[in-house]
Amino acid sequence: xxxxxxxxxxxxxxxxxxxxxxxxxxxxxxxxxxxxxxxxxxxxxxxxxxxxxxxxxxxxxxxxxxxxxxxxxxxxxxxxxxxxxxxxxxxxxxxxxxxxxxxxxxxxxxxxxxxxxxxxxxxxxxxxxxxxxxxxxxxxxxxxxxxxxxxxxxxxxxxxxxxxxxxxxxxxxxxxxxxxxxxxxxxxxxxxxxxxxxxxxxxxxxxxxxxxxxxxxxxxxxxxxxxxxxxxxxxxxxxxxxxxxxxxxxxxxxxxxxxxxxxxxxxxxxxxxxxxxxxxxxxxxxxxxxxxxxxxxxxxxxxxxxxxxxxxxxxxxxxxxxxxxxxxxxxxxxxxxxxxxxxxxxxxxxxxxxxxxxxxxxxxxxxxxxxxxxxxxxxxxxxxxxxxxxxxxxxxxxxxxxxxxxxxxxxxxxxxxxxxxxxxxxxxxxxxxxxxxxxxxxxxxxxxxxxxxxxxxxxxxxxxxxxxxxxxxxxxxxxxxxxxxxxxxxxxxxxxxxxxxxxxxxxxxxxxxxxxxxxxxxxxxxxxxxxxxxxxxxxxxxxxxxxxxxxxxxxxxxxxxxxxxxxxxxxxxxxxxxxxxxxxxxxxxxxxxxxxxxxxxxxxxxxxxxxxxxxxxxxxxxxxxxxxxxxxxxxxxxxxxxxxxxxxxxxxxxxxxxxxxxxxxxxxxxxxxxxxxxxxxxxxxxxxxxxxxxxxxxxxxxxxxxxxxxxxxxxxxxxxxxxxxxxxxxxxxxxxxxxxxxxxxxxxxxxxxxxxxxxxxxxxxxxxxxxxxxxxxxxxxxxxxxxxxxxxxxxxxxxxxxxxxxxxxxxxxxxxxxxxxxxxxxxxxxxxxxxxxxxxxxxxxxxxxx
RNA sequence: GCCGGAGUGGCGGAACUGGCAGACGCGCACGACUCAAACUCGUGUACCCGCAAGGGUAUGAGGGUUCAAGUCCCUCCUUCGGCACCA
Numbered sequence: 001x002x003x004x005x006x007x008x009x010x011x012x013x014x015x016x017x018x019x020x021x022x023x024x025x026x027x028x029x030x031x032x033x034x035x036x037x038x039x040x041x042x043x044x045x046x047x048x049x050x051x052x053x054x055x056x057x058x059x060x061x062x063x064x065x066x067x068x069x070x071x072x073x074x075x076x077x078x079x080x081x082x083x084x085x086x087x088x089x090x091x092x093x094x095x096x097x098x099x100x101x102x103x104x105x106x107x108x109x110x111x112x113x114x115x116x117x118x119x120x121x122x123x124x125x126x127x128x129x130x131x132x133x134x135x136x137x138x139x140x141x142x143x144x145x146x147x148x149x150x151x152x153x154x155x156x157x158x159x160x161x162x163x164x165x166x167x168x169x170x171x172x173x174x175x176x177x178x179x180x181x182x183x184x185x186x187x188x189x190x191x192x193x194x195x196x197x198x199x200x201x202x203x204x205x206x207x208x209x210x211x212x213x214x215x216x217x218x219x220x221x222x223x224x225x226x227x228x229x230x231x232x233x234x235x236x237x238x239x240x241x242x243x244x245x246x247x248x249x250x251x252x253x254x255x256x257x258x259x260x261x262x263x264x265x266x267x268x269x270x271x272x273x274x275x276x277x278x279x280x281x282x283x284x285x286x287x288x289x290x291x292x293x294x295x296x297x298x299x300x301x302x303x304x305x306x307x308x309x310x311x312x313x314x315x316x317x318x319x320x321x322x323x324x325x326x327x328x329x330x331x332x333x334x335x336x337x338x339x340x341x342x343x344x345x346x347x348x349x350x351x352x353x354x355x356x357x358x359x360x361x362x363x364x365x366x367x368x369x370x371x372x373x374x375x376x377x378x379x380x381x382x383x384x385x386x387x388x389x390x391x392x393x394x395x396x397x398x399x400x401x402x403x404x405x406x407x408x409x410x411x412x413x414x415x416x417x418x419x420x421x422x423x424x425x426x427x428x429x430x431x432x433x434x435x436x437x438x439x440x441x442x443x444x445x446x447x448x449x450x451x452x453x454x455x456x457x458x459x460x461x462x463x464x465x466x467x468x469x470x471x472x473x474x475x476x477x478x479x480x481x482x483x484x485x486x487x488x489x490x491x492x493x494x495x496x497x498x499x500x501x502x503x504x505x506x507x508x509x510x511x512x513x514x515x516x517x518x519x520x521x522x523x524x525x526x527x528x529x530x531x532x533x534x535x536x537x538x539x540x541x542x543x544x545x546x547x548x549x550x551x552x553x554x555x556x557x558x559x560x561x562x563x564x565x566x567x568x569x570x571x572x573x574x575x576x577x578x579x580x581x582x583x584x585x586x587x588x589x590x591x592x593x594x595x596x597x598x599x600x601x602x603x604x605x606x607x608x609x610x611x612x613x614x615x616x617x618x619x620x621x622x623x624x625x626x627x628x629x630x631x632x633x634x635x636x637x638x639x640x641x642x643x644x645x646x647x648x649x650x651x652x653x654x655x656x657x658x659x660x661x662x663x664x665x666x667x668x669x670x671x672x673x674x675x676x677x678x679x680x681x682x683x684x685x686x687x688x689x690x691x692x693x694x695x696x697x698x699x700x701x702x703x704x705x706x707x708x709x710x711x712x713x714x715x716x717x718x719x720x721x722x723x724x725x726x727x728x729x730x731x732x733x734x735x736x737x738x739x740x741x742x743x744x745x746x747x748x749x750x751x752x753x754x755x756x757x758x759x760x761x762x763x764x765x766x767x768x769x770x771x772x773x774x775x776x777x778x779x780x781x782x783x784x785x786x787x788x789x790x791x792x793x794x795x796x797x798x799x800x801x802x803x804x805x806x807x808x809x810x811x812x813x814x815x816x817x818x819x820x821x822x823x824x825x826x827x828x829x830x831x832x833x834x835x836x837x838x839x840x841x842x843x844x845x846x847x848x849x850x
Numbered sequence: 851g852c853c854g855g856a857g858u859g860g861c862g863g864a865a866c867u868g869g870c871a872g873a874c875g876c877g878c879a880c881g882a883c884u885c886a887a888a889c890u891c892g893u894g895u896a897c898c899c900g901c902a903a904g905g906g907u908a909u910g911a912g913g914g915u916u917c918a919a920g921u922c923c924c925u926c927c928u929u930c931g932g933c934a935c936c937a
Contacts, residue, residue: 338935640875700874794870845869
């Protein structure tokens with residue numbers, strides 16, 4: 001028996017599988033399809049342990065599905081546009097394209113070392129013109145559908161990355177850039193947006209999706225649907241008049257959004273956001289100076305200062321008044337920076353008695369507090385003296401026709417009331433914003449739009465796609481797109497009038513590229529359309545999608561939006577692109593901190609593969625933590641999986657009979673029966689765990705089975721039919737986890753030999769078809785073999801475990817109960833008393849109560 | 851503040867309809883092999899009392915439901931994510 005040397009067998013089999021096209025996924029209508037997808041990597045230049053942690057269990061799962069008769073496609077590619085390559089260009093003067101393709105080449109090798117079942121023919125690279133041509137094409141489709149638009153607005157800008165960011169890419173309390181952690185600033189810029197909000201409601205529907213609740217909750221919170229009403233308040237024109245003459249033109253209606261229309265009678269003032277367009281109109285000449293000063297101060301403040309929730313509320317009175325439409329009350333109009341222009345209508349009605357923010361504001365500025373809901377469990381409230389706002393649950397008071405009803409009923413009644421009276425209507429608001437996709441950078445897909453002085457913005461004609469990136473560009477960190485500084489690139493002919501025009505010089509957010517990569521994998525070189533409809537009809541939707549949870553509110557919302565928008569254009573079909581989603585956790589450094597170069601706690605998978613082999617690294621990554629949780633790395637733990645694979649090698653191949661082993665002829669039936677029982681029990685567990693993505697217990701079950709088999713081998717099982725069956729099934733279960741050693745042992749034990757007819761067909765050893773273990777079916781559980789013939793029943797007395805009795809599987813309840821009561825230990829703890837009650841749970845437990 | 855996840859030996863974790871807590875592995879201890887060490891193999895390993903048999907205590911804390919709770923319910927604590935003046 002030779003030694004287990006993964007460094008020899010792994011490259012050998014990788015080359016063989018590649019040469020045989022073993023993992024090619026082609027349309028085959030005779031088999032059910034399974035599209036397995038893992039989030040495509042960014043070509044940073046090195047595959048890190050996180051990639052391995054995400055990808056190897058996904059590969060194992062795909063292999064399991066393959067062995068279960070599915071025609072499985074597992075594609076791979078690169079999300080290869082993006083900032084790091086461009087920043088390196090600025091720093092080191094290396095062209096982003098050159099650097100990116102070098103990195104891709106390096107990572108291809110690293111990916112191959114995993115021994116995963118990628119179909120490399122389907123590789124897609126998003127920075128390749130044959131890919132981004134279609135990214136641009138999709139932009140145009142969205143534009144023509146009215147789902148892409150250009151707007152001047154205050155947007156988040158990362159001063160370090162020198163580009164604008166989508167709202168989803170701004171994180172944390174200090175509002176920092178998702179990529180470089182620099183706090184963002186606000187800039188007024190004309191930018192392109194996608195109308196994600198048009199699909200807000202549909203994105204909240206997860207029907208038929210096998211996604212983790214965690215992700216659904218994150219998305220639901222992010223979309224932030226609120227149900228309420230819009231109510232319009234009229235501004236009083238002549239502020240000194242006692243007759244309250246109303247301005248009748250619509251421009252002097254202030255519309256607010258409220259989730260509590262039932263509290264309308266308690267609105268004692270209004271607040272406009274300082275940026276609200278009606279501020280100037282409402283403000284009286286005496287208050288103009290003060291209002292202007294406040295507006296200027298609010299504009300200067302960063303969002304971070306402004307949005308700090310614990311900051312004391314500030315604001316100024318505009319001098320203007322509005323009429324509360326439900327009771328005719330004259331209420332003052334203020335401006336305050338706690339009201340955001342970006343949510344709702346940018347204006348609120350303030351109900352200090354039942355909203356803490358409004359309450360603090362009212363007390364600070366001496367505004368009336370008017371109670372309209374009396375909570376049932378509190379003494380009668382007095383607006384003038386109450387120390388804090390009270391929750392808006394209870395019975396309506398001081399609320400006209402609603403008085404006396406419960407607040408819950410009043411919610412609907414109020415909407416009906418304002419609708420009938422004509423000054424409001426039911427309304428729904430979302431926190432979700434439209435997706436800002438413009439980036440002032442070079443290394444991205446150019447936005448295929450042309451601006452003409454006469455004809456405005458128009459898309460580049462389809463025949464002229466792709467709009468190629470120029471290669472001769474100077475990279476300077478200016479905050480402007482390098483494309484803008486290029487001497488000629490932006491010059492273009494207007495597609496409408498043919499006159500002189502200019503290209504859009506911004507490029508697209510790379511999340512645009514990754515919103516449809518699963519479609520490009522279907523046919524990466526197809527040049528008639530973004531994908532070949534034949535491939536689409538067979539493979540889509542994605543059956544299993546795996547990746548990190550950090551994309552819950554970014555990629556996973558974008559790609560769902562994209563699919564739905566395309567569906568409405570007739571390009572895709574079905575409600576969702578990815579039916580099943582599973583998230584892996586994160587591998588932390590040995591110091592329990594997030595891995596980073598600066599902490600020096602990064603684990604390099606290349607070194608591990610070199611030292612232990614890919615099979616051991618794969619097995620360890622599946623074994624060492626719950627996949628969905630992740631855990632800190634433990635460098636000595638991998639020794640356990642290395643030992644396990646070596647013992648597997650020895651168990652299967654070592655036929656040395658000179659040891660103390662019992663000869664096969666003397667092997668007892670009992671040994672064989674136990675071997676088969678344990679084998680099929682483990683098979684059952686492993687099958688279940690693969691279905692449920694519980695990879696850690698798959699490996700531990702295999703370890704247990706190895707221990708059982710080693711015992712059986714010592715007892716003479718080696719060489720018996722039961723032994724051969726056990727080896728056969730063991731290797732098949734091992735194949736998805738550690739594909740190389742499984743294949744090698746399959747081969748060495750002659751299981752890959754062609755049988756009968758195949759063998760006769762060719763005497764040439766090389767041409768003989770080899771029957772790879774990876775083309776074998778998953779074994780079937782023999783339930784009879786797995787069944788125990790005796791069971792051990794724990795016996796409790798007064799809830800404490802006192803004994804275990806062994807009974808035949810078919811023992812009756814009476815037999816088991818009397819055996820339990822006959823036990824010495826049980827008798828001892830019953831202390832001679834008669835049992836009050838004996839509970840028997842079938843096959844599980846006897847519980848005696850005295 | 852709100853929403854979600856997680857707290858089990860020295861460590862990673864297991865326990866899948868409430869039914870034997872600690873599977874499997876790491877580490878550690880002892881033994882075999884060895885001149886020796888490493889490797890490998892074997893045995894042991896939650897904690898406390900006990901030579902042992904045995905007994906007691908344990909799943910973040912405290913209550914509850916139950917014959918029986920890591921698992922269900924209530925009140926907290928710690929920790930990790932996300933959101934955060936969202937009207």
